[in-house]
Amino acid sequence: MSFASILAQLLNGLAGASSLFMVAAGLSLIFGVTRVVNFAHGSLYMLGLYVAYSTVEFLGRTPLGFWGAIVVATIVIGALGALIEIAILRRIYRAPELFQLLATFAVVLVIKDVALAIWGAEELVGPRAPGLSRTVEIMGRRVPQYDLALIVIAPLLLLGLWLALTRTRWGALVRAATQDREMVGALGVDERKLFTGVFFVGAALAGLGGALQLPREPANLGLDLAVIADAFVVTVVGGLGSIPGAFIAAILIGVVKAFCIALGTQSVLGLEISFSKLTLVVEFLVMAIVLVVRPYGLLGRPPAQQRAVGEITTLPNMPDWRRWLPFVALLALIPFAAPDDRYLLVLLTDIAILSLFAVSLHVLMGPSGMVSFGHAAYFGVAAYAAAILMRKVQLPMEVAVAVAPFVAGAVALVYGWFCVRLSGVYLAMLTLAFAQITWSVIFQWDSLTGGSNGLTGVWPPAWLADKRVYFWLTLVLCALGIGLLWRMLFSPFGYALRAGRDSPLRAEAIGIDVRRLQWFAFALAGAFAGLGGALFAFSKGSISPELASIAQSTDALVMVLLGGVETITGPIAGAAIFTWLKDELARRTEYWRSVFGLVILALVLLFPQGVVGGLAMLWRRVRPAS
Amino acid sequence: MSAPVLEVAGLAKAFGGVRAVDDVSFTVVAGELLAMIGPNGAGKSTCFNMLNGQLSADAGAVRLLGRDVLGMKPRAIWRLGVGRTFQITATFTSMTVRENVQMALLSHRHGLGSLLSRASARHRNEADALLGRVGMREQGDRVCGVLAYGDLKRVELAVALANDPKLLLMDEPTAGMAPKERIELMALAASLAREREVAVLFTEHDMDVVFAHADRIIVLDRGRLIAQGEPAAVRADPQVQAVYLGSGAMFGHEVPA
Amino acid sequence: MMLHVEGLHSYYGRAHILADVTLEAREGEVLALLGRNGAGKSTTLKSVIGLVRPSAGAITFAGARIEGLSPFRIARLGLGFVPEDRRIFTDLSVMENLEVGRQAPRGGAPTWTPDRLFELFPNLGRMRDRPGGRMSGGEQQMLTIARTLMGNPRCVLLDEPSEGLAPLIVEQMAKTIRTLKAEGLSVVLSEQNLHFSAMVADRAVIIEKGRVRFTGTMDELRADEQARTQYLSV
Incomplete structure (x- = not known):
């Protein structure tokens, strides 16, 4: 490979990394403050892309229409994130961590069906960015102008986030809440507003990441889980809670992926290897190497305190096989x-x-x-x-x-x-x-x-x-x-x-x-x-x-x-x-996923202490009456 | 005096240019209770964590019964006969008191690889005997998660004794306890140490406990050993008073208030 | 009356931690809550600040009923809380830690600025940009009090302020609490260290198994050997 083609792939990788960075940064931010792993973050990305698509169609394929659509999608998805926080998560912050996860997963199911109902199952190909639809020649290679724009936007966003987190009172509160939200509340800070705000920003980042991909990637219903998996890899590699870490990791993975695609099928030691199909495997290798060297990611630190996930106080007795045999x-x-x-x-x-x-x-x-x-x-x-x-x-x-x-x-x-x-x-x-x-x-x-x-x-x-x-x-x-x-x-x-x-x-x-x-x-x-x-x-x-x-x-x-x-x-x-x-x-029903998601949400909201715990409590209430 | 159980020589550790532990040397012999005191941040915890294998050292040597243990993992050091209690009790909260001791016994006998036997049936009598020694036998069937704090400290002591340790490391053993419980717990630890010929190294902020039970005291300040010796001598040391003990208003009178 | 707690009951899960706790802290006084580990001192303070939701009882602070309010609303009424395990924001610098605690000046309470606090805690003034995680235990304990004072409270709850500190630092802590009292603040502290309580408190309440067993002045406690041996095991 020539230097020029390496450069071209590097630029391609960097452009792809910018959206990934935004999703991962949003995920990290939300997790840091609320301790919720937002499974629906990929769904928000997907929705950002769909909303941007429809808004462009509505506003027209002009520069104003295009960038207007990006802004609209960002704000709409941010607001949706805030809504999810207020309507669902706020009620269950005291529930076991896994129940919060279950709730965000239910949101994934619902969003998928909503997207299916509104936009259908077909892939939707967005327009090129008006004004940035041409290519620029760099060392004899044609590089899309839009890619260069993405390469500039991501570091600017990183800078903006970094300044907001380290130079403002809001940033100090967010970082403090990341460590000990209860204490922040006891010092007179309204955590609910802070949490909703963080959810807005985190979701908006996912929406922006999705919307910006409009000219590069068709909107489709499989994006939610694909993106969340990528975002998880990026956060693990970069270090959970570290936004600069997410940035570096996104670039690392974006570039590695781009190179694999560029390599195509190569003959190594007489074996035909299709590198373009191995992107995920290579991603895995990168992750493996990083984790061996730095178990908590490039810029991550060991979590300060680890809560036990199984909320068991004691294990019930061992099931007796003599009692189970008749049942079987x-x-x-x-x-x-x-x-x-x-x-x-x-x-x-x-x-x-x-x-x-x-x-x-x-x-x-x-x-x-x-x-x-x-x-x-x-x-x-x-x-x-x-x-x-x-x-x-x-x-x-x-x-x-x-x-x-x-x-x-x-x-x-x-x-x-x-x-x-x-x-x-x-x-x-x-x-x-x-x-x-x-x-x-x-x-x-x-x-x-x-x-x-x-x-x-x-x-x-x-x-x-x-x-x-x-x-x-x-x-x-x-x-x-x-x-x-x-x-x-x-x-x-x-x-x-x-x-x-x-x-x-x-x-x-x-x-x-x-x-x-x-x-x-x-x-x-x-x-x-x-x-x-x-x-x-x-x-x-x-x-x-x-x-x-x-x-x-x-x-x-x-x-x-x-x-x-x-x-x-x-x-x-x-x-x-x-x-x-x-x-x-x-x-x-065709929309069984969303019905199922709503059932889960109802269970989680009705029994924040766990379904079994909730049923046991109901039982205790009913029993004396009977 | 017998040969030292623990020998520490020239131990040092720095964090980002700050010398947390700086050229610290001391020894503990079998049956002896050595107290390590000093201001918060003097390097006591760092020192402890190096002896225990949780932290690596920059320089120096730690010898257990003549064997160099620096750089070994905590579990390897435990196998050589070092028991440990923690400042904030660390027990298996989902298990009963007896099961906590049984786990230590099972691990000591290399019995944790068994996949099909019943754990709660193993080494039961031995566990009860240890619990009896710390006065917790009657509470053997209670789950650790519901025990009173003072009782948890006793369970920790029984667990620490399960592998017949030569050395017991106790990090602020009486923290968070009422004054009388503190003295009782330390008296128990002292009698067990003497009867089993165990060397004990402990840190402590309660000077009533230290002066009542320590055979010797070493004092750390900013990572350096500034004094060591018999309790009375350390108590009278003006430097120790200046950096740590203060006016003496916080300890000493039998019935305060 | 600064703080009045009447018939307070609190649970952790199914465990009945507080059973009918009644106590009051007068304006400008230092009240010590004494008792063994697990007696319910900490839970009492956490119930007052709203971190533990009491199941029954009334809490009145400066004339307002506060039981059932969120911690932040209670804190904004001028009630400061200093937790037992310090809970410094270790990633934040000293100045940022103070910033998180900042609230608007409040009538009827002393107003604190970082500079005034650094007069009270000269050590902190020398490490304004140091992350909380790189401070010694004693320095952290001072920072956690300074952080709470930034909210310009009228009354401060201190949970086990002397625990785990060197005797010399405990003496400094006692001096600090006396200064706060001289500034006109009311202080409620939970303690196991009788030496320390004797140096700072005006009155004491003894809690044992979630119930109040003794209420009186420190002099009355000195005279009541039975209360001391039975509930404090000294």
């Missing part, structure tokens, strides 16, 4: 009671598999104190491993199902090595980034995974062809898996995990290598999720990248939270309710 047996009898109800059988099989999936996530979230936003990676990897082993390697299905969990466990071992270096939100963001990478590898590796079409013809052998027999196999394996995981929780190993969660300081002081245990637990949870994934593949006959998607990961998260992190058996109840509800909604 009863489930096994259902196919006899309703022999012709194929729908029921499919639903029960799904519930059994997703129960194992949810329990394996709960092992991480509750007793181990590691929240994973990307547990579906292992579910999906195992599903693909099983399918590929059978279809392409021609192994028997039984062997494929047995091997697949080990593949998932091995992947979890690799990802986990990085994840357990972090804790709390950092860890959660990293798991999500890994899952997104896994998804895109599956999505892009056409020759092996069938790409977006997935793989079909993944059917079990004749002896399992009967849906009832398959259900029984699933039931037995999932019950065994859940039983083993539960048993593990009460073993010395499980206790040591809890010890590491309760007090890392004390655990280390009595010789416990917390990180190593967590690493092992991570792999174990991945492997059991993998067993679920493999069984799932053969129950459906076909698989798609959806199985490793963020949506699938958050499904598991919702199941665990619905059931209750502080319980043992809750995840099973959560999986059953969730699967049934989703199924019912999806059959009735």
Whole structure:
């Protein structure tokens, strides 16, 4: 590559980085002050792009119309952010952190459907920026004028933010609240206004980031989760809470991505490697290197205080298998009671598999104190491993199902090595980034995974062809898996995990290598999720990248939270309710996501202390009356 | 006097040009209680964290029973026989008192790799024996999260004793306790140390506790060791009075107020 | 009457922390809340400033009912709070820490500026731009009081001001509190250190297991050996 082409790619990368920086800066700012990881930040970006598109259409494709649209989109999205804060988050700041996350995730679902209703499912290509639509020749290369404008805007914005944060009273209050919001309130500062203001600024940054991409990127409904994953990578690499860090990280990643695309397909050591398809993998490598050298990101610092995520005061007693066995047996009898109800059988099989999936996530979230936003990676990897082993390697299905969990466990071992270096939100963001990478590898590796079409013809052998027999196999394996995981929780190993969660300081002081245990637990949870994934593949006959998607990961998260992190058996109840509800909604309306999101919001707002806690409280109120 | 359990020689640590700990040397022998006192920010915590392995040192040596331990991880130092209590109690709040001690015993016996046995059934009697020694046996089934502060301190002591330590590091062991509880806790620690031949190094701001129980005292100020010796001598040292003890109004009279 | 607390009940989760606490602080006096760790001293102060929401009871501050208000509204009425674990903004400089605490001057209360505060705490004046995180424990304790004074309060709640401080610094703290009193401020402090309380307080309230067990002047407490041994375990 010549110097000129390197320069051209550098400029291209910098231009792409500017929007990423804005989203990540907004995310960081909001998290810093409110401790809310705003899952909906990618959605705000997406909306910024859509709103800018429509506003340009309305105002006309003139310079005034274009820049007017950018300003309008920024303000509208900022106001929307403030509205979300006032209407939802303000009511649940005292609720457990994970419930706030659940609420912002519900907002993601609602926004997606609103965008679908208003703008439709088709991609919308915006206009070029009037007045900046030409290219400039730099060293013989044509560089779009608009890219140069973006390259200038981002550092100006960084400067503006930095001045606002370090030179104004508002900035001092924001930084103080980032550290101790309660104390700021006790000193006479109206935190509610401060929080709403921060949400406005953070959301406006996301909206601006989206709007500015109008000439470069078509508006589409997949942007929300794609952008949030990118933003998480940037914040983790730059250091959570550091806006200059977000800037540097965005540039680093933007430039690396641009170079990969420019490299195209290259022959390395006789192997044809398509770098343009490997952007996410390269992003992952950058992140991995940064995290090994600086665990809290380039400019980040270890979080001052880490709150335990599982709000458990004590673990309930170990479930007694003698009490559970009749229950499992009863489930096994259902196919006899309703022999012709194929729908029921499919639903029960799904519930059994997703129960194992949810329990394996709960092992991480509750007793181990590691929240994973990307547990579906292992579910999906195992599903693909099983399918590929059978279809392409021609192994028997039984062997494929047995091997697949080990593949998932091995992947979890690799990802986990990085994840357990972090804790709390950092860890959660990293798991999500890994899952997104896994998804895109599956999505892009056409020759092996069938790409977006997935793989079909993944059917079990004749002896399992009967849906009832398959259900029984699933039931037995999932019950065994859940039983083993539960048993593990009460073993010395499980206790040591809890010890590491309760007090890392004390655990280390009595010789416990917390990180190593967590690493092992991570792999174990991945492997059991993998067993679920493999069984799932053969129950459906076909698989798609959806199985490793963020949506699938958050499904598991919702199941665990619905059931209750502080319980043992809750995840099973959560999986059953969730699967049934989703199924019912999806059959009735195209907009099932938003209905589901509203249900979650209602639950979170009605029971800010947790659904299970809320129900328990209701029960206590009702019982004396009856 | 027996050979020192802990030998610290020329220990130093700087943070951004500020010498937090500057050429500090001292020893502790088995069964001895050595108090480390000094103003806030004198370098006591930094010093403690280097002995414990939480912080690396810039220079100097720390020897435990003649073995160089500087640069080892806290858990490795623990395995060599160093127990620790914290200024703000660090216990496993979701577990019972007994389970807290059982965890230390399990770790000491390398039993944490077991995935299928029941943790709460392991080393039960031994845990109870330790709890009995600190007067917490009756509360063995209570969850640590609900214990009174003074009781948590006792649990910490039992946990710290679980691996038969040669050295006990206690960071402000009586902070946050009522005056009488303070004296009682320290008396318990002192009797355990003498009976088990454990060397004890502790920091403390309550001079009533220090003068009642320390065999010797070392005084740190701005990272440097400015005095050491018997309690009476340290108490009379004008330099120590000037930087730390003050007029003496804050301690000493039996019944204050 | 500066502060009047009547029949206060507070819970943490299901634990009944305060059961019927009644006390009052008169204008210009220093009142010490005494009691063991976990007796409910801290919860009482936090309930007054609004950080813990009391489940029952009335709190009157300078003639206004304040129970159930947000902390910031209570603080804006001229009630200052200094927390037990200092809670300095470690990333912010000394001057910025003071800025966060700044409120408009208030009638009936002394007005503080950074320069006036640096007369009271000369150490802080020498480190105006130093981040709070790079100060010693004693300096932080002074900064946390200075920060609260920037709100020009009429009354200050001090939670365990002497805890974890060297004897010499505790003596300075006592001097500071006497200065505040001389400025006309009312002070309510929670303490376990009787030596310290004896040096600064006019009256004392003893709390044990969330209930008030003793109310009286420091002289009365000196005379009441039973109250001291039973509730303070000295």
